[in-house]
Amino acid sequence: MAAFLAENYAGSGQHIGRVDIRILLKSDFEKDDAYYITECKRIDGSSDLNKKYVKEGVARFVTEKYSSYYGRNIMLGFVVKKIDISSNVKLIEEIQNADLSQQMHGNFEFIESKDVTESYKCMYQIQSGEIELCHIFSDYSSIMEK
Known part of the structure; x- marks a missing residue:
């Protein structure tokens, strides 16, 4: 069973979200509130998972569902199918920049490969x-079951 870390206490024993990885x-x-959060999502180049990366990740x-003590956090994309990661990143950027909320808009700046x-x-x-998000895309397609 996966252990989820409660995020943003809403009172009466309720939390607003569950983070994937908390880094202290x-x-x-x-x-208690000083940590980085890493949110993990699968990526296969499909529109469906790209949208989930944005809508259920970024x-x-x-929207500050997740806190940001340091003003920086990480989005980790597990690439599960052989794709051109750079091209897919542009598609993800287009999805977030097409969102009606200006808060979702931002331009991906390449750091390294x-x-x-x-x-x-x-x-x-x-x-x-x-807030600054570091987007890390790691290709695991070679070890995924066919």
Whole structure:
């Protein structure tokens, strides 16, 4: 059974969301709200999963469903089918920039490419200021069952 980490307490034992990975820094270990969040999504180049990456991933940070103590967090795309990651990133960027909410808009800036991983960063304007998301796309297609 997967352990989910509660995020943004809404009272009466309710939490607004469940994060995939919470990263605590040793220097801030005693601060309850000081952590980075990594949200994970599958990517196969399809419109369906690209939309989920934006609507059920990026949106959780931009709408502040997930907190952002440091103003930076990570979106991790597990690429499960052999695709051109760079081309797919452009499609994801188009989906988020077509959203009616201006908060969802942002431009992916290429950071680096190493072996089977490509990294980008994107700044988003949110109600409390701005947030930077690092988008990391890792190609796992070679180990996925056919």
